[in-house]
Amino acid sequence: MRPASGRAIVVAVSAALRLHAFGLAALGALTSILMITPVLPLDLDRRGLPPLHVGGVVGAMSLALVITELLALAATSRIGRRWAAAIAFGGSAVMLAWFPHISSLGILYLNRLTFGAVRGLLWPVLFAEVADAASPERRAGAFAVFWLYFGVGQLIGPALGGWLADHVSLAAPFYGAAALSVLTLPATLAIRSHRDAPDAGNPVAALRDLLRRSPAVSRSWALTACNTIAFSVYATFLPLHAASRGVSAQAIGLIYTGAALAFIAGQEVLRRTARRRSAERFVAPAFIARGIGVAVTPFLPSFWPLLLVNAGAAALGAAIPNALSTRIAAQAPPGLLVAAMGGFNAAADLGFFVGPAAGGALAGAGLVWAFLMVLPVTAAALALLLTDQPVRDHRREEQGEVGHGVPEEADR
Numbered sequence: 561m562r563p564a565s566g567r568a569i570v571v572a573v574s575a576a577l578r579l580h581a582f583g584l585a586a587l588g589a590l591t592s593i594l595m596i597t598p599v600l601p602l603d604l605d606r607r608g609l610p611p612l613h614v615g616g617v618v619g620a621m622s623l624a625l626v627i628t629e630l631l632a633l634a635a636t637s638r639i640g641r642r643w644a645a646a647i648a649f650g651g652s653a654v655m656l657a658w659f660p661h662i663s664s665l666g667i668l669y670l671n672r673l674t675f676g677a678v679r680g681l682l683w684p685v686l687f688a689e690v691a692d693a694a695s696p697e698r699r700a701g702a703f704a705v706f707w708l709y710f711g712v713g714q715l716i717g718p719a720l721g722g723w724l725a726d727h728v729s730l731a732a733p734f735y736g737a738a739a740l741s742v743l744t745l746p747a748t749l750a751i752r753s754h755r756d757a758p759d760a761g762n763p764v765a766a767l768r769d770l771l772r773r774s775p776a777v778s779r780s781w782a783l784t785a786c787n788t789i790a791f792s793v794y795a796t797f798l799p800l801h802a803a804s805r806g807v808s809a810q811a812i813g814l815i816y817t818g819a820a821l822a823f824i825a826g827q828e829v830l831r832r833t834a835r836r837r838s839a840e841r842f843v844a845p846a847f848i849a850r851g852i853g854v855a856v857t858p859f860l861p862s863f864w865p866l867l868l869v870n871a872g873a874a875a876l877g878a879a880i881p882n883a884l885s886t887r888i889a890a891q892a893p894p895g896l897l898v899a900a901m902g903g904f905n906a907a908a909d910l911g912f913f914v915g916p917a918a919g920g921a922l923a924g925a926g927l928v929w930a931f932l933m934v935l936p937v938t939a940a941a942l943a944l945l946l947t948d949q950p951v952r953d954h955r956r957e958e959q960g961e962v963g964h965g966v967p968e969e970a971d972r
Contacts, residue, residue, distance in 0.1 A: 575693060581750030582690050583709035585645065588744025589682055590710055592652065592737035594717025598813045599725040599733050601799045606730060609665070611800075611927070615920020617668050618796050621676035622912035628680025629905050635681055640753040641689065644681045649741045649748065651678030656738035660731035683905070689751055714820035722813020730809075770893065770900055777891045777900055779944055780884050781907040783843075786941040787850065787880045788911030789918075790934040794854045794870065796916040797923065797930045804927075807863050815867050822871035826878025840887065842879035844945050849876035851938030858928040 604614045635644045655675040662668050690706050721733040771778055795816075802812050830842075853873025860866045888900050919930035 578693055578750045579690065579706070581747045582686055582693070583706050585649075585682075585744055585747040585751075586686055586706060587709040587713045588740055588747065589649070589652075589679070590713030591717040591720070592656065592740045592744075593679070594713060594816070595721035595724070595733045595737045595740070596656070597795060598718050598722050598799055598816055599730055599809055601796055602725070602803060602809060603660075603730045604668075605800060605803075610920075611923030611930070612920045613665060614800070615796060615916035615918070615923065615930075617672055619792070619913040619916035619920075620669050620672035621679070622792075622909045622916075624673045624676025625680040625909040626906045626913070628677050629684060629909065632681055632684035636685060637755055640755045641685045642748055642751040642753045645685045645748040645751050646745060648678050648680075648682035648685075649745050651675075653738040653741035656734050656741065659734050685751060692752075711820070711824045714824070715817055718813040718816030718820070719810075720813070722808075722810040722816075725809035725813075727810075767903065770903075773893045774891045774900075776948075777888060777903070779948070780888050780891065781903050783880075783941055783944055784884050784904055784907040785911040785914070786847070786937050786944075787877075787884070788908045789915040789937050790850050790854050791877075792912045792915030793919045793930055793934055794857060797919055797927060798857060798866070798870070800923075801858050801927055801931075802863075802866055805861055807866070811863050815863070815870060818867045818871045819874040822875035823878050826875040827882060830879060830882050840883045842876075843883045844942060846877050846879040847938055847941045847945070849873050850880065851934050851941075853877075854934040855932055858931045 600618055601614050604617055609617070632644065639647075652675060655671050655678070659668075659671055662671055686706075720736070724732040724736055798815065799809075799812050802815065803809075807815075850873050853869055856869060857866065860869055885904065888904050891900065919933055922929040922933055
């Protein structure tokens with residue numbers, strides 16, 4: 561019995577260490593991207609780019625992410641998961657370190673597109689590894705640990721990037737993010753070299769089948785895009801507005817950090833109240849809070865109003881991704897969850913592209929118009945919610961039950 565018990569302990573410790581290695585990989589990846597988020601618009605503005613191209617260059621990465629995330633399986637089936645993750649980190653380091661030296665507008669776009677293309681290989685691999693590393697009954701706990709690392713990255717990334725920009729130079733966050741990408745590379749050793757078998761079915765046919773069997777899933781994708789459009793407008797153009805009001809780059813980083821902390825606090829409240837009230841009940845108020853919080857940003861005169869308003873909007877807006885991810889999991893028929901979540905991530909990244917690009921075009925007539933564009937986006941989201949149909953929970957139907965709404969237990 562002792563040898564068996566000893567082996568069980570070794571297996572458990574090994575699994576825990578691998579899970580934390582995945583978390584460290586996510587922490588390094590998220591921190592590196594958020595280090596440059598507060599200063600990227602400032603760097604582009606310093607180069608003399610008009611708002612149209614500030615938004616375009618910022619959003620180009622997300623456009624590439626949409627494509628790569630949908631094609632990640634093709635990469636892992638040929639080179640394996642570990643190599644795909646290593647390429648993501650190595651390629652990111654090269655693109656980040658190169659960015660401050662670029663003088664051509666076309667090359668700036670190329671750099672960001674390439675950055676998104678290589679970084680898009682990482683997230684499908686990490687999420688798949690976390691899911692595969694835990695038994696079904698322990699998967700929720702594994703993902704809770706994984707998301708904790710995300711929260712830490714959201715807290716320290718913008719603050720660190722802002723501090724480097726203020727005390728060293730606008731180029732320093734890019735070099736720091738590149739170095740962090742290299743330092744995170746050893747964490748990919750915990751990722752298996754497993755090669756995923758190519759999907760036997762046509763991915764286009766799978767998506768068509770998903771939409772035929774669960775047409776409401778497209779509504780959830782649209783709501784996801786509305787949410788990320790609003791958030792990306794705030795993330796892209798807040799630095800330009802704040803800097804025009806005399807707010808330092810370090811203080812801008814703290815505004816991002818405050819919003820991230822408020823978002824984490826909102827998620828914790830949702831977790832604790834999930835048995836009594838699911839996040840689904842708060843989606844409409846959350847969209848309203850998010851829309852108003854972004855729309856009033858250009859009228860906020862200094863650091864403290866910017867910090868408090870955006871933190872409040874982030875705390876209330878925490879219900880949106882929580883509810884939509886749970887809703888999509890319930891809507892996806894058996895065997896089509898990957899297709900549904902692939903559309904979910906693609907919709908999110910599409911919003912991250914549309915927000916900066918459309919906002920940049922509108923900002924040519926004045927920065928305030930970039931922020932105000934979230935009002936019709938919020939109205940569209942509310943219209944979608946008003947015409948909502950009860951969610952068909954395919955997982956319950958498979959067990960002989962009929963679901964009429966997202967189960968509260970799914971929020972845990």
